[in-house]
Structures are given as structure tokens and as C-alpha cells.
Amino acid sequence: MSIPNSTAACSVAVQDERNALYRKITWRIIPFIFVCYLFNYIDRVNVGFAKLQMLKDLSFSETVYGLGAGIFFIGYVLCGVPSNLALTRFGPRRWIAVMMIAWGLLSTALLLVKTSEQFYILRLFTGAAEAGFFPGMVLYLSQWFPASRRGRIMALFMAAIPVSGLVGGPFSGWILNHFALGQGGLAGWQWMFLIQGLPTVLLGVLAIFxxxxxxxxxxxxxxxxxxxxxxxxxxxxxxxxxxxxxxVSAVLRNPVVWAFGLVYFCIQSGVYAINFWLPSIIKSLGFSDALVIGWISAIPYLLAGLFMQLVGHLSDHGGERRWYLVVPMWMGAAGLIVAVSFADNPVMAIFGLSIATMGALTGLPMFWPLPTAFLSTAAAAAGLALINSMGQIAGFVSPYLVGWVKDMTGTTDVALYLLAGMTVLGSLVALSVSRR
Known part of the structure; x- marks a missing residue:
């Protein structure tokens, strides 16, 4: 039986109205939270560039750096669930403002670090302050967009990660070079924390409005x-x-939630290995100038940003979430193996790092439509925070593992092979849990 023309026309009109509504919401919400997440990620990983100077200035070992980079995520994990519950209690507007002002001030204060203990303490409290931001944003977006539209929306929002590398890498390199002589009594790495930390405080104030x-x-x-x-x-x-x-107790006991957390841990293991060690890996290829390292590090992030948007749109239109997650995870593992295997060939090594970055970063937005479609609205606050917190444990394990292995062996190869294997393991768990 054919559909009457009037009914079909009405259906088309409603769909056009719906598309216009979500375009309006997207333009209203996404640009601002994109910028917030951009500075969130820059503040989180800019120690990777600070490392190029601060280790020598402060006489820190690779292990001290790895522990300092990773201890951020101890505070993050401990405060993830309580912070997300506080967001539902006080409202996103106020709580996001409080978090951003707090972590902006703490991140800026890293310029005052003199000892390893001070480095550890500031990184720990910065992680605690940031803990509720990302799971809060995932929860917030799930309250504005239905599951059928979340692939592309999460890709737009999380494009801030590759953009932070695309913009933050050259910018950080420029700061390190420009202020290398210690203008104003501050070293280049201290200027970097100051210049990149204070805008977050301003964004926190703007979040209220x-x-x-x-x-x-x-x-x-x-x-x-x-x-x-x-x-x-x-x-x-x-x-x-x-x-x-x-x-909350039932969510914490649910095995599927923990399985999702394991998958996210495996994805983030590769992501944080890239975020924290990409500048150092590029330097080991024979590049010494900080600005050149910044521009080279931008290449993998540029490709990852474009690939992320493509996969996000395809996943919403295709309706098959599993493979749009698993294939990028396999790319991440393969890219790390290529980068290690061709470490003596800068072109092939950067090609491998680019493939790894494209796969690992694309796995992040492709992961979140699965748990948000599984958890009810009331269960999402605790469930999403738990899953995210498990993933962020990788932020401690991954950089510390790489730093420790490098101190022990003089190379990062073994650690990157282990992280590649972990990514493959996560992909197999993702196939299993998503099939249910």
C-alpha cells in the first residue's frame, strides 16, 4: 500500500524540523564545549612538551616525569564518580565552571614547581579538579541528542583532542623556543604553563553564561x-x-559496565602513550628544534581529526557501532608496531605514528555511543563516570610504564609493543560485549 502524499509530506516536514532543531542545538552547544575540552586536553598533556626543558632544569629522571605525568590520573580516578554525581546535584552550568576555574589555576601553578614532590602534588590535585569534566560532558550531550545522532556529535566534541595536538604542538614548541632565554625570570616551560593555563579560568567564568x-x-x-x-x-x-x-551500587556491580571500562582502559592506553611521548619519540628520530618537533607532531593529529569526523558520520548512517570502534583500535595497534619496527626510518616511523594516532583517537568518540545507549538516564551519571575513570587509569599506567621501560632499557620499543597488544585485547572485549 502506498503512503498518501499528505502523510509523506508531513513526515518529511517533521524530519526537516527535527534536523533544523539539532543543527541549532549543535551550533549553540558544541563550539563552546569544544573550546573548553581543547584547553582541558592541552592542560592535561602539555607536560609532554614541558618535559623537553623542565627535566634538565629541575634534574628530573624519566621515571620522575612518567610518575608525575601519570599521577594526575590517580586524582582523576578517585574523584570521577563523586564529581559526576555532584554535577547532577548542582547542575552542569555551575559545576563545570567550578571545575574549570580550579584546574586552570592548578595547571598554571605548575610553573612554580621546584621539586619532584611539588610536581606530584600539583598533578594529583589537577587531576582531581578535572575528573568530572569529560564524563559530565558525555552525560550532558546525551541529554540533548538521541543515540542515533551521538556518533557525529561525539566526533565533533572530541575533535578537540586532535586539534589540541594540531594547535597545541606548534604553539607549545613556539613558546619553548621564544622564551628559551628566560624572559621575565621564567623559563620557556614555565611560560607555557602560564600562557596555556590562564585561559581555562576565563572559560570557567564564561560557562556560567x-x-x-x-x-x-x-x-x-x-x-x-x-x-x-x-x-x-x-x-x-x-x-x-x-x-x-x-x-549507584547496582551500576557499580554490573559486569557489562566493568567490561566497557576495560575496553576504554585499553583505548586510552594507546592514546596516552601517544599524547605524552610523541614529542620525545619525534626527538629521538633526530629532530632537536622544539618548534620543528611541534610541527611534525601536528601531522598525526591533523590526519586523526579528519578521520574522526569521517568515521563519526559513517557510524551514525550505518547504524553498526561495533566495527566502527574495533577497526580504529586495530589501526592504533598496527600503527604503534610500524612506528617501533621502523624507528631508524623517520618517514616510516612518522607514518606509523600517524596511523596509530588516527586509530587511537577515533576509537574514543566511537566508544561512547555504546555505553550511553546501554545505560538509563539515572544510571548514566555513575556508570559513565566509572567507565571514564577506569579508562583514565591508563593515563597513569601508560606514561609511567613507558618511562620506566625507557630508563631500564634505553628505548620505548618494548613498552609500545605491550600497549599495542593491550589495544588488540580491548578490541576483542569490545566485540564480545557489544554483541550482547
Missing amino acids: MLSDGFAKARWLSDDERRLLEADLRADAASKVQGVSDS
Whole structure:
């Protein structure tokens, strides 16, 4: 039986209205939180560039650096779930502002570090301050976009990661070079923490005015737009897998949540190995100028940003989430192996690092549509924070492992092979849990 023309026309009109609504929401929300996440990631990993100067200035070993880079994630993991629960209690607008102002000030204070103990303490508290930001943003976006649109939205939001490498690498290299002589009594690495940390404080203040505590309180939406969005989100909630209790204790006991956490840990192991050690790996290829290292490090991030957007759109249109996650994970593992295997060939090594960065970073946004489609709205606050916290443990394990192995063997090869194997393990778990 054919559909009457009037019914078909009505359906098309509603779909056009829906597409226009989500374009409006995207342009209103994504640019600001993209910039926030950009500085979040720059503040988190700029110690990778500071390492090029601060280790010599402060007489730190590779192990001290690896522990300092990684201890950030101890604070992050300990505060992840409580911070996300606080976000639901006080509202995204206020809590995100508090977090950003706090971590901006703490990140800036790294310029005052003189001892390894001070380095550890500041990194620990910076991690605690940042803990609720990313899982809070995932939860926040799930309250604005149904599951069918989250692949591309997460790719847009998380494009801040490759952009932070694309922009942050050359910018950090320029700061290190420009201020290398110690203008104003500060070394280049100290200027870098100052210049890159203070904008986060300003963004935290702006969050009060730029964010809305849910679509029901968004004055920039009409009543009709609110009703359409509410209907879409209600239908999306009804389609979730049943059997996950909304209580925090039940979420923490759910084996599927822990399986997702293991997958995310494996993905992040490769990501953080790249983020924290890419400048040093490029330097070991024979490049000594900090600005040149910054520009070369931008290449993998540029390719990763483009690949991330392509895969995000394909995953929403294809509707098959599993393989759009697993294949990039395999690319990440293969790229690390190529980079290690051809360490004596700079072109092939950078090619391998580019493939690894494209795969590892694309795995991040392709992962989150799976748990957000599985967890109910009430269970998501604790569940997403737990999954993210498990993933962030890799931020401690991965850089510390690489630093320790390099101190013991003089090379990062063994550590990168281990991380490649871990990524493959995560892909197999992802196939298993997503098949259920």
C-alpha cells in the first residue's frame, strides 16, 4: 500500500524540523564545549612538551616525569564518580565552571614547581579538579541528542583532542623556543604553563553564561522545539537495554559496565602513550628544534581529526557501532608496531605514528555511543563516570610504564609493543560485549 502524499509530506516536514532543531542545538552547544575540552586536553598533556626543558632544569629522571605525568590520573580516578554525581546535584552550568576555574589555576601553578614532590602534588590535585569534566560532558550531550545522532556529535566534541595536538604542538614548541632565554625570570616551560593555563579560568567564568542546565531551561529554544526534543529523548530512553538498575551500587556491580571500562582502559592506553611521548619519540628520530618537533607532531593529529569526523558520520548512517570502534583500535595497534619496527626510518616511523594516532583517537568518540545507549538516564551519571575513570587509569599506567621501560632499557620499543597488544585485547572485549 502506498503512503498518501499528505502523510509523506508531513513526515518529511517533521524530519526537516527535527534536523533544523539539532543543527541549532549543535551550533549553540558544541563550539563552546569544544573550546573548553581543547584547553582541558592541552592542560592535561602539555607536560609532554614541558618535559623537553623542565627535566634538565629541575634534574628530573624519566621515571620522575612518567610518575608525575601519570599521577594526575590517580586524582582523576578517585574523584570521577563523586564529581559526576555532584554535577547532577548542582547542575552542569555551575559545576563545570567550578571545575574549570580550579584546574586552570592548578595547571598554571605548575610553573612554580621546584621539586619532584611539588610536581606530584600539583598533578594529583589537577587531576582531581578535572575528573568530572569529560564524563559530565558525555552525560550532558546525551541529554540533548538521541543515540542515533551521538556518533557525529561525539566526533565533533572530541575533535578537540586532535586539534589540541594540531594547535597545541606548534604553539607549545613556539613558546619553548621564544622564551628559551628566560624572559621575565621564567623559563620557556614555565611560560607555557602560564600562557596555556590562564585561559581555562576565563572559560570557567564564561560557562556560567554559555551553558544551560538542560533543554527545559534553555531560553533559546521555543516551546515546540522543547516538545520535539523531549519526544525524541523519551523514545530514545524507551529503547535502552533493560535490566540496569538506576542505583549507584547496582551500576557499580554490573559486569557489562566493568567490561566497557576495560575496553576504554585499553583505548586510552594507546592514546596516552601517544599524547605524552610523541614529542620525545619525534626527538629521538633526530629532530632537536622544539618548534620543528611541534610541527611534525601536528601531522598525526591533523590526519586523526579528519578521520574522526569521517568515521563519526559513517557510524551514525550505518547504524553498526561495533566495527566502527574495533577497526580504529586495530589501526592504533598496527600503527604503534610500524612506528617501533621502523624507528631508524623517520618517514616510516612518522607514518606509523600517524596511523596509530588516527586509530587511537577515533576509537574514543566511537566508544561512547555504546555505553550511553546501554545505560538509563539515572544510571548514566555513575556508570559513565566509572567507565571514564577506569579508562583514565591508563593515563597513569601508560606514561609511567613507558618511562620506566625507557630508563631500564634505553628505548620505548618494548613498552609500545605491550600497549599495542593491550589495544588488540580491548578490541576483542569490545566485540564480545557489544554483541550482547
